[in-house]
Amino acid sequence: MPRSTVARINLDALRQNYRLACDRAGSAQSMAVVKADGYGHGIAQVAKALADDAPRYAVACLEEALAIRSAELRQPVVMLQGVHAGADLDVCRQNGFEPVIHGRHQLEWLGQAEARPPFWLKVNSGMNRLGFRPEELNDVMARLEAMGARSGLLGFMTHFACADDVDSPMTARQTASFEQGTAPWAGLMRSVANSAAHFHPGQSLFDWSRPGIMLYGGSPMVGKTGPELGLKPVMSLEAPLITTRTVRAGESVGYGGGWVADRDTLMGMVAVGYGDGYPRHAGTDTPAAVNGQRIRLIGRVSMDMLAVDLSNAPGAREGDLVELWGPTVGVDEVATCAGTISYELLTGITSRVPREYR
Structure with a gap:
């Protein structure tokens, strides 16, 4: 499957x-x-x-x-x-x-x-x-x-x-x-x-x-998001949580160990990465959402997965879909965090991500 x-x-x-x-x-x-x-x-x-x-x-x-x-x-x-x-x-x-x-x-x-x-x-x-x-x-x-x-x-x-x-x-x-x-x-x-x-x-x-x-x-427009201009988000990029775990205070997550937990933190791994077109330069605090709750990325984006802090969504479980951008988290927000523009993010989604039309 x-x-x-x-x-x-x-x-x-x-x-x-x-x-x-x-x-x-x-x-x-x-x-x-x-x-x-x-x-x-x-x-x-x-x-x-x-x-x-x-x-x-x-x-x-x-x-x-x-x-x-x-x-x-x-x-x-x-x-x-x-x-x-x-x-x-x-x-x-x-x-x-x-x-x-x-x-x-x-x-x-x-x-x-x-x-x-x-x-x-x-x-x-x-x-x-x-x-x-x-x-x-x-x-x-x-x-x-x-x-x-x-x-x-x-x-x-x-x-x-x-x-x-x-x-x-x-x-x-x-x-x-x-x-x-x-x-x-x-x-x-x-x-x-x-x-x-x-x-x-x-x-x-x-x-x-x-x-x-x-x-x-x-x-x-500089300084404006799509919704602020009256525009509707067309693409929602979603990927599942594939595991959750508690990262203990003082432990790090992912390549380079750049993010270190300052307290015990519920963390989830999401099955999406730069191999799918998600920007590698989107770092800690880039927004995402799960079950309608805004969460944040932590650590470095990998080719096939990324880590999120689930402190704001403690009920999230394996299999829940994480919105990387869409109606809850604007693509312009993610682009700003990654130091780029929404044009690059939307055109960069790779062919291994299926498009579903409705």
Whole structure:
């Protein structure tokens, strides 16, 4: 019989979060970002759950776009990294994928293609990862006209670097740069908004927003948790207690002996570890829960198990399920304790943890 470690996925919560994104997007439409295997939740299941609501999906790369087609979903799929080879443009055309063109090498592939898919242009408004600078757009548009590809251009998009911080002036600078740079082509669609931008008062989201982490209940904002923003947790990571014991005062637990009991302490071992994707750097005092009671981790996370202090849940027994994150313990809380962000935790759950959908 397999262990009962599981990631439970609440698809109703996913849909509620998407609808919140739509509400906050105002007049803009929202393409659901399902890259990185639906942020670790399962790309096919997530995309299917949103099929009645989302008019477009967004992914990073071709293999993710093909996974959506394998799930028999027909909405347009935006490929945020574009194509990685010229031949992939024909695959995009045949399947209704919309690559984002962000570099001159991709422009060359576009010019060489016999038939082209509809596409977007990436504008580098200050993130300085991908895209054409605003002052380069006239030249890019002229090249598209010369190669007969201008009619396939759907619109422009950019990506914010500091939208998670409402006090940063960079989002306003990027918005102004993008708006000014694309102004000569006002008839084309525009997209700027990641999850964080949905929570900026007065921020223009233009025609299409791109909610990602917020769909899965994680916070995109500095200093805020998902529930504080009105988001519902979608994934509950649970694992069983496999033993309990009393650790005597002065004894340690686990590798390195870094945690030492200052009194006799009821301790439990939980069948989950960094081999499952739980963060190794989540140390003592990272929260968890059992039977609705919040408890804490003690000592070092191992590959296959971790230790918890059961002082707040003395009735816990072998076989009881421990919530590592979910409705009682937010994934953002765990991420903070591990020195990371919820994005990494959700996408890092490994394949040996089954997903259970409801």
